[in-house]
Each structure stands twice: as structure tokens, then as C-alpha cells.
Amino acid sequence: MERRTFIQGAGIAGILAAGTAPAIVHAQQQIRWRLASSFPKSLDTVYGAGEAFARFVSEATGGKFQISTHAGGELVPAFGVVDAVQQGTVECAHTAPYYFFGKDETFALDCAVPFGMTSRAMSAWMYEGNGLKLLREFYAKYNIVNFPMGNTGAQMGGWYRKEIKSVKDLDGLKFRVGGFGGRVLARLGVVPQNIAAGEIYQALEKGTIDAAEWIGPHDDLRLGLQKVAKNYYFPAWWEGSTQFSLYIGDKQWNGLSKEYQAIVTHAAAAAHVGCQARYDALNPGALKQLIAEGAKLSRFPRDVMDAAFTASREVYAELNDKNPEWKKIFPDYSRFMAEQVQWEAVAEGNYSQYMSAQKL
16 A cells, blocks of 8 residues: 555545645654564464554555564563553553453453444444543553454354253353453353463363354464364354454553654554454355364354343343443443444344345
8 A cells, every 4th residue: 555545545634734745754753663462473364453553554654653563472471461551561552352351341342242232333332432432531541542453243153062052051161262251151151261362272172171262264264273173153142243452552642743643543443444354355265164174053042142141131230330430331332232233133134134045
């Protein structure tokens, strides 16, 4: 992408209004940042969102603002990026916020919660609703400025050694599941395991866990999970979509010029759109390949879905009573989601249902 093309496409009117883009870029300072990712390089789509962001920033500044990207564990542990940004060890990070629900459950509202928003609803809440404003207020206590930067869309429900025929089959199941979903699953008898992506295959192969989920067909194929478990369930009701985030230390953010802040903002938005576009483009072919290699595709039984939905409501009610940060944001999240669910059912839901019944 040409630098001028990116600047114009991103809509950075302030730069262009002040003069020609190259002249403004020339006046800016040289900056070098490091981005710590929570993901391995092998997961090209989600890790690639961080690389795309860094590339967009470099192109828009004529190479004056360089951001090096580093896989999970290279600079800091995959689950250590919040502390690293908060303490200034790195300037920025790319992660799935629900990894940090142990610090505060509110982190998950910036990512995914069971029976939460679809990706389009989430983007609408963040950019046109109160989402970004409310979460910026939450992150301020961690010295972090956040930006949406990628989404998976609705995920798959994972790989299981044994079939799940009813909710009873979840009892005692050792299941690698990310983020907040594990808390709800625990109420159904599951033993949740929070394992980084690069360690899932070995844990499932050795029997350390009985089942595992990651994102969906493209990433699952790259991880090779179909080789160690054949039962592939859908949907991941705990991740109707999963939003990734860019974290920037507030001191680093405030130290940028207004022009550079604009470039970073629009580069993150471009990476956000590109990440899901790539998942949507790659998942269909990957799913076909997984099935060809023996994956048994199955829908979760209705009693599993119903039990999980009930358990999720119980968890949220408890959090409203004990977590003031959650209580500040979740009601707004819920109201926005309820309206989106109704709208999605009217138009795209019916359209998709009809189209899926056709022999295309």
C-alpha cells in the first residue's frame, strides 16, 4: 500500500489539511516502539494483525515511526503483556483482553463473554456506541489506552476426544478454554485449563487435557488439532465473536504528536477490519480440509446450550453485585446487544438462513 493512499484511505484529514503528507511526515520525529504479542508467529492471521498495524504506521510516516512486533514469550510472556505495558517495559501490545479476567472480569467485555455480541455488533458498540468510551475509562487505571484491533467472528467449539451427547458428558472434562468461558463451564462440571496457543497440541496429544478450543478452522488446521482429536463441535457459545485489542501505554500515547496519534488510530482500525476479513476468507477452505482429514463436525446438543446460557446469566448477576467496574459497563453492553440481536434476526439472519438452504 502506498503511503499517500493509506493516509487518504484512513481519512486523516488533519494531516492533509496542514499540508502535503510528505512535508508533514518530514517534520515528525523518529520513533521506535516494540509491540509484544500474546500470539505465536505460526498463527499468521491473529499475529499478522499486529504486523499489519506496524506496517501501516511505517508506510504512513515514511518509515519515521517504526514498530517491531514480537511473538508471545519473545519479550515478555504471552499473558504478561498488560503488566509490561502498564510498567513501560514495552510501548504497546496486541492481545485478547479476556486473558486477564483474573485481574478483573471487566477485561472480558473488551473481548468476548459467553453468549455475547457478534463481531459486527461488537464493532458497532465500540465505534458508534459507548463501548470505547467506557473501556477507555476502565483501562485508565492500568495506564493503558486501548484500540480494537481484530476480530475472529463466531468461533468453533473445539476438539474433543469423546463425543458430547448431553450436558452430563461435560462433567470432569479437562478442557483448554480461553478467558471468561471457563468460569461458566466450571458450573457445568468442566475443569477449565488456560493454556497458550503454542502448547495446546502437546497437551491434547499427551492426554493432559481431554478437549481444546482455539479459534476456528484456519488456526486449528495450522495447530494440527485434528490429528489428536476428531470430534469438532460448534458453535463456541462462549465466543460469538472475539475482539483483539491494541494496548498502548498512556505515557507513550500522550507523547505522540496529534498527527502520529491519528495515524496510529486509523492503522489500528485498518488492521481490525483486515483481521476478520482474512479469517472469513480462509476458514471455509480450512473447514473442508479438516473434514477431509477425518474431523467429525457436530452441533452442541440443545441441553448443553441451555445449561450454559442459564449458568452465564447466574455469573453475570453475581458480578453485577460484587464488581463495580463490571456493573458500570455490562448494562450498556447488554442493552446494545439486545437491540443488535433483534435487528440481526430480521435482516441478515433470515437472509443467511434462506441462502444456506440453497444448493450454491
